[in-house]
Amino acid sequence: MKYFKETLYDAVCQEYRVDKLYFESKTEHQHLMIFHNAMLGRVMTLDGIVQTTEADEFIYHEMLAHVPMLAHGQAKRVLIIGGGDGGMLREVVKHPIAHVTQVEIDQSVVDMAIEYLPKHSNGAYNDARLNLVIDDGFNFVNTFAASDNEKFDVIISDSTDPIGPGEVLFSDDFYRLAKACLKSDGIMVTQNGVPFFQADEVQNTQTRMGALYRDMRFYCAPIPTYYGGFMTFAWGTDNTSASAPDAADLNHRFEALALETRYYNPAIHTASFALPQYIHKAIESA
Amino acid sequence: MTQTSENQIDTRPLLTGDTVSADEAQAAAELYRELISQHGSPLLVFDANVLREQFRSLQAALPKVELYYAVKAHPDANIIKVIDELGGGFDIASAGEMDLLLDHQVSGRRTIHTHPIKKDQEIRDALRFGATTFVVDNFHELKKLVNYRSRVGVLLRVSFRSASAKVDLSKKFGCSPDEVLALVEQAEQLGIHIKGLSFHVGSQVEDASKHVEAIHACRQLMSQINRQAEKPLSVLDIGGGFPADYELAGFSINTFCAPIRNALAELPSDWHLIAEPGRYLIAPAVTSITSIAGKSQRNGFAWYYLDDGIYGSYSGQLFDHATYPLQVFRGGQTAASIIAGPTCDSIDIVAENIMLPSLEIGDLVVGHQMGAYTAATKTRFNSLPDAKLVVLNASARVD
Ligand SMILES: Cc1ncc(COP(=O)(O)O)c(C=O)c1O
Numbered sequence A: 001m002k003y004f005k006e007t008l009y010d011a012v013c014q015e016y017r018v019d020k021l022y023f024e025s026k027t028e029h030q031h032l033m034i035f036h037n038a039m040l041g042r043v044m045t046l047d048g049i050v051q052t053t054e055a056d057e058f059i060y061h062e063m064l065a066h067v068p069m070l071a072h073g074q075a076k077r078v079l080i081i082g083g084g085d086g087g088m089l090r091e092v093v094k095h096p097i098a099h100v101t102q103v104e105i106d107q108s109v110v111d112m113a114i115e116y117l118p119k120h121s122n123g124a125y126n127d128a129r130l131n132l133v134i135d136d137g138f139n140f141v142n143t144f145a146a147s148d149n150e151k152f153d154v155i156i157s158d159s160t161d162p163i164g165p166g167e168v169l170f171s172d173d174f175y176r177l178a179k180a181c182l183k184s185d186g187i188m189v190t191q192n193g194v195p196f197f198q199a200d201e202v203q204n205t206q207t208r209m210g211a212l213y214r215d216m217r218f219y220c221a222p223i224p225t226y227y228g229g230f231m232t233f234a235w236g237t238d239n240t241s242a243s244a245p246d247a248a249d250l251n252h253r254f255e256a257l258a259l260e261t262r263y264y265n266p267a268i269h270t271a272s273f274a275l276p277q278y279i280h281k282a283i284e285s286a
Numbered sequence B: 001m002t003q004t005s006e007n008q009i010d011t012r013p014l015l016t017g018d019t020v021s022a023d024e025a026q027a028a029a030e031l032y033r034e035l036i037s038q039h040g041s042p043l044l045v046f047d048a049n050v051l052r053e054q055f056r057s058l059q060a061a062l063p064k065v066e067l068y069y070a071v072k073a074h075p076d077a078n079i080i081k082v083i084d085e086l087g088g089g090f091d092i093a094s095a096g097e098m099d100l101l102l103d104h105q106v107s108g109r110r111t112i113h114t115h116p117i118k119k120d121q122e123i124r125d126a127l128r129f130g131a132t133t134f135v136v137d138n139f140h141e142l143k144k145l146v147n148y149r150s151r152v153g154v155l156l157r158v159s160f161r162s163a164s165a166k167v168d169l170s171k172k173f174g175c176s177p178d179e180v181l182a183l184v185e186q187a188e189q190l191g192i193h194i195k196g197l198s199f200h201v202g203s204q205v206e207d208a209s210k211h212v213e214a215i216h217a218c219r220q221l222m223s224q225i226n227r228q229a230e231k232p233l234s235v236l237d238i239g240g241g242f243p244a245d246y247e248l249a250g251f252s253i254n255t256f257c258a259p260i261r262n263a264l265a266e267l268p269s270d271w272h273l274i275a276e277p278g279r280y281l282i283a284p285a286v287t288s289i290t291s292i293a294g295k296s297q298r299n300g301f302a303w304y305y306l307d308d309g310i311y312g313s314y315s316g317q318l319f320d321h322a323t324y325p326l327q328v329f330r331g332g333q334t335a336a337s338i339i340a341g342p343t344c345d346s347i348d349i350v351a352e353n354i355m356l357p358s359l360e361i362g363d364l365v366v367g368h369q370m371g372a373y374t375a376a377t378k379t380r381f382n383s384l385p386d387a388k389l390v391v392l393n394a395s396a397r398v399d
Helices: A057-072 A087-092 A107-116 A137-145 A172-180 A199-210 A247-257 A266-271 A277-284 B022-039 B048-061 B077-085 B095-103 B120-129 B139-144 B177-190 B209-228 B253-265 B279-285 B313-319
Strands: A003-005 A015-017 A020-027 A030-037 A041-046 A049-053 A077-082 A099-104 A130-134 A152-158 A182-191 A215-222 A230-237 B043-047 B065-070 B089-092 B111-113 B133-136 B153-157 B194-198 B235-237 B272-275 B286-298 B301-306 B334-340 B349-357 B364-367 B388-392
Touching (some): A015 A030, A049 A057, A057 A182, A057 A215, A057 A230, A057 A247, A057 A266, A099 A107, A107 A130, A137 A172, A172 A182, A172 A199, A199 A215, A199 A230, A215 A277, B022 B043, B022 B286, B022 B388, B043 B048, B048 B065, B048 B077, B048 B253, B139 B177, B153 B177, B153 B235, B177 B194, B177 B209, B194 B209, B209 B235
Parallel strands (some): A077 A099, A077 A152, A099 A130, A152 A182, B043 B388, B065 B089, B065 B272, B111 B133, B133 B153, B301 B334
Antiparallel strands (some): A003 A015, A020 A030, A041 A049, B043 B286
């Protein structure tokens, strides 16, 4: 196959030239590819849908990691659900945390990413603070919620799309169990799709997560290869002041960390909670 | 005519040592014997060049139509490979068929899912595979697509039944033409886009008159909808039905398709035209080779027992109402004979009261035009081994 054609939508489709195929695996009903494209670097696709590219992954990973981490300000214990490519972990370990648990359903995804997408994890899988758990994300929160283990300050759900292996990570039960793994002032964020084309996703999350948190909202960022403009991230917390931190505080935290970011900065952080009108409308009609 | 009575003579085309030139018959027999000595008996011999020829002929007869091979006709990896190389698309109807395509790395973008009735899991599997075109024919099915409405393009299947079709495909599926407007409207209200209409006049039709009638009717419906609709319908899927030459009468696909071409020529030039041919493409490309395992004389008939039959490659005689031309390699005086399959069941009879020259144990009996709906419907009855498929001319001929 010399071209990859995304199969996300029937009426439109992005097409990528495959300049070099690094990896392809087909298990039952699942098709994973990693290839090189001249403009985007290494591209990973799952079931015909672009998951991540080296060129623009920084926007996604910085925004899903640094917004909750810096808003919280003192997160010590972090849980990442999914995120097998390692990009989320790479951003999370830049913070002065004590511990991060990452739950990935398939060890082979981690191994494959370390080998073929090395820039994503950039060594983060060797971080001593990491506890990598190979388990179903739903299973993990279910067990953890019933245990006496110390809960998390921040939970990041870095899932695939709701049709496919990540399906349960968009369910009522998952959101409820995940909240039970969160400290009372903790923050949970999730990947939530591109509402310009998939308004249903924000509506579903608004209904499901909105019922659980005192403050449930979305923030957004445009990731070029997630075709369709802004991607939304769901934000849920009982700490109602977390989404609007004091600007000076945020600046101070950012500077103290000396994060070398390419998309995130405190002004973007604050601005990302401002939503375009079409997204507001979609949420309101939930 | 699957089960002829014992009194009625089986009049299917029969090639014998007397009807085929000796050289030709000998060359064929030698090839088949060689294949059997290599691979065992029974066999299905798939000649990829014949499939290439069929595909090109149909494409030439319907130059504006994109061809999607109906995988159900013969779900086999070797066949998929050839269609893929020819640039054809695939009409799929189940997760099993998708797995076959996935093994061959065919992009979901080149497939359409045409089963009008689907479970939710099947829709999800199809989307994960990459098929985004779905077919529905009623409101219940439309509703199942609501969750996926941003991703899918939907064809509405309309029922037009050819009286001459050997296999009726409009009794079980398809809405009536006068339900179309209401369904398109209901879809629009659910936020689902109907991108066009599809029909299947039935398989193995004698002429294209029903195709033509259906094209005219769909043209009217689509044009009528498009006068008001915000999102125009632009796809017309004319299904299958293109016949195989079971009579060995020298069928011309170009002549058959001429009225379809004329009807399609009247459509707006920006409409997308697609077809889902199965039988025409693959039937002549596969030949069954069986060996006579035993013989006897019973009730005044010469009985020959083959190592393949109705529960195997000849299952189409039962399920598909087809009668395949047979070939034997002896000549001389003929006698009323019965060709039976290998299972213990009495319906396992391939040809009853057929006039055959005297045959011997070990002789080959060949079935022609046996590519479509043959192995596809075989059973596991008696736990007999399947006829193995062997491929001739796997690589494209260098012209
Ligand atoms: C939906 C659909 N498309 C295509 C076909 C193939 O038809 P044919 O073999 O007559 O070309 C069939 C046959 O059953 C079918 O059901």
